[in-house]
Amino acid sequence: MQEEKPIEFKVDHHSGVPLHLQVEQLLRTIIERPEYREGKLLPKEVELAKILGISRNTVRQATNKLEHEKLLVRKKGVGTRVVRQTLSTRLSNWASFSEEMHSKGVEFVNYRIDVEWVKADREVAAALQVEEGREVLKMERLRGLDKGPFVNFISYFHPRIGLTGKEDFSRHLYEILERDYATIPSVSKERINAIPATKSLAELLNVKTGSPLLFRKRLVCDPGDRPIEYNLGYYRADSFTYEIDIKR
Amino acid sequence: MQEEKPIEFKVDHHSGVPLHLQVEQLLRTIIERPEYREGKLLPKEVELAKILGISRNTVRQATNKLEHEKLLVRKKGVGTRVVRQTLSTRLSNWASFSEEMHSKGVEFVNYRIDVEWVKADREVAAALQVEEGREVLKMERLRGLDKGPFVNFISYFHPRIGLTGKEDFSRHLYEILERDYATIPSVSKERINAIPATKSLAELLNVKTGSPLLFRKRLVCDPGDRPIEYNLGYYRADSFTYEIDIKR
DNA sequence: CATATCCAAATGTTCTTACATAGACCGTTT
DNA sequence: AAACGGTCTATGTAAGAACATTTGGATATG
Known part of the structure; x- marks a missing residue:
């Protein structure tokens, strides 16, 4: 039984948690709602200040933060509304997909995870710098939001890492690597282009065959520049934008 | 003679520019300095508040923003310092298209260059941070190799630069900017996705309508983060791949 | 009916004040 | 020497007030 429970508009003055943080959390919850x-x-x-029994400044501390995160837009003389979110990868702090999504407060869903050991073909062998035919761990993941999948990942891992294939891959990948395998991703070499969806990809991602997909190949390396993961990602272009800030 | 001129620690109370913005700019300048x-x-x-003759809150408005941009870290009881930027996202060699191609040893061809003054629409105005309707220089370029065009660029330039539209745009764009207009591109914010070719783009790029194009929006800014050029690029995906090296 | 003007509402800016808390430093105790 | 405890300092949190500016609707005017 899924009850629509009203959100309680209140904060706890004695919880020790700073009021502006409580307000921030409250707002994060509120702005999930469809009407907003x-x-x-x-x-x-x-x-809001009056309802919560706090000062307007404190409310603004919270909204300021959310505005910085581009979750809210405020307009003088009008009011504050939720900004329409279009998914995007921000590379200023590059991270794994789960982390990317999680940091945006977006809940992702794993629609399918397949793990198997395969022989490296020419491309994979070249990327991971192993001999062609060497057994490597392949993982294929179909992921997205509750409204449907929007990216299909295929990853190949270098044998050096020591992955067995029995790990719990619903956890953050890079957390697994760092914590359990002392493998720290440090560099990523990426190639991006656009391709028409093949029949099978179209079915997976629920788009029409031939519609444009964003195709990203990335090779993730450790600080010593040794290959860790070779990753192919096929993104639905209509729900995903790649963002980069480049400084020189 | 290039003199090291000391930064003036002051704000103008009567300029109409909000104090916290002035402080923000001041800090952006200051934190460039090696010692910081x-x-x-x-x-x-x-x-700082006392020196500038403003309240501590106003100072914090500025530092909050910079902290959120991860330019500063504050530590309670200690102070505020500049965050080490060496780990920032770095594109191995970002450059203008001509330079990109030239560095690959490829000879490019300009198939068409159109230059005109237009009124900034909402999107352009927002990107360049000018008023909607302001006259800006628009340049449209169809470029590629001798076997045919493969990218269509549309650029809008900030009026501040001083471009007249009479320049020789067959030269390298950023060379023109740096040499003749003392404008140095320094930061680029890019958004990449894939779109199906519209009829007119398909004709220009000589592909079938609906075939996938790589679509890149980039905003190029100067070291002070002021917009220089807003650029829309439509690439034939079959002949162009976007490559990035990311370090963290 | 169209246009100009004014007003109320909402956010934007800024100051003042007060107390809380974490970190660094230093001296005293064990 | 290690552990403890206090104090100083800089940031963190919070309240409250005042005035500015923008927007949009209501009202008045031609």
Whole structure:
């Protein structure tokens, strides 16, 4: 039984948790709701302050942070609304897919995870710098949001790492690598282009055959520049944008 | 004669520019300096407030923003320092298209160059941070190899640069900017995704309508983070791959 | 009916004040 | 020497107030 339970508009003055953090959390919850995602104005600052029994400044501390994160837009004389979120990878701090999504407060879903040992073909062997035909661990993951999958990943791992294939791959991949295998990803070489969806990919990602996909090949290496993972990612282009900030 | 001129620690109370923005700019300038990049503590909040003749809150408004951009780290009881930026995302060699191609030893061809002054629409205005309707220089270039065009660029330039539209745009764009207009591109914010070719783009790039194109929006800024060029690039995906090396 | 003007509402900016808390430093105790 | 405890300092948190600016709707005017 899934009850729509009303959100409690209140904060605890004696919990030790800073009020502005409580407000921040409260707002994060609130703005999930459809009516706000569709553009409804948030409660006005003064009103919120009064309801919660705190000062307007404290409310603004919270909204400021969310505004910085581009979750909210405020407009003078009008009000504050939720910004329409389009998924995107921000590379300023590159991370694994799970972490990327998690940091955005987006819950991802694993639709399918297949793990198997395969013989490295020419491409994989070249990328991971192993002999062609060497057994490597292959993992294929279909992932996305609750409304459907939007990326299909195929990863090959260098045997050196020591993965067995029995790990719990629903956890963050790079957390597994760092914690359990003392393997620290440090460099990523990426190649991006666009391809038309093949029939099988189209079926997986629930798009029409031939529609554009963003195709990313990335080779992740450790600080010593030794290959860790060779990854092929096929993204639905209509729900994914690749973002990069480049400094020189 | 290049003199090391000391930074003026002051703000203008009557300029109409919000004080916290002035402080933000001031800090951005200050933290460029070697001593701060090497880890020296910034002036303490109260001190800075007193020097500038403003309140501590206003100082914090500025530092909050920079902290959120991960340019600063604050530590309670200690102080605020510049975060080491060496681990930032770095594209091995980002450059203008001509340079990109030239460095690959490929000779490019300009199939068409159109230059005109247009009124900035909402998107362009937002990107370049000018008022909507402001006249900006638009340049459209169809480029590729001798076997045919493979990218269509549309660029909008910030009026601040001083481009007239009469320049010789067959030269390297960033060479023109640096040499003739003392404008140095330094940062690029890019968003990449895949789209199906519209009819007109398909004709230009000589592909079938609906075939996948790599679509890149990039905003190029100067070292002070002021917008220089807003660029839309439509690439034939079958002949172009985007390559990045990312370090962390 | 169209346009100009004014007003109320909401966020933007800024100051003042007060107390809380974490870290560093230093001296005293064990 | 190690452990403890206090104090100083810089940031963290929070309240409250005042005025500015932008926006959009209501009202008045031609």
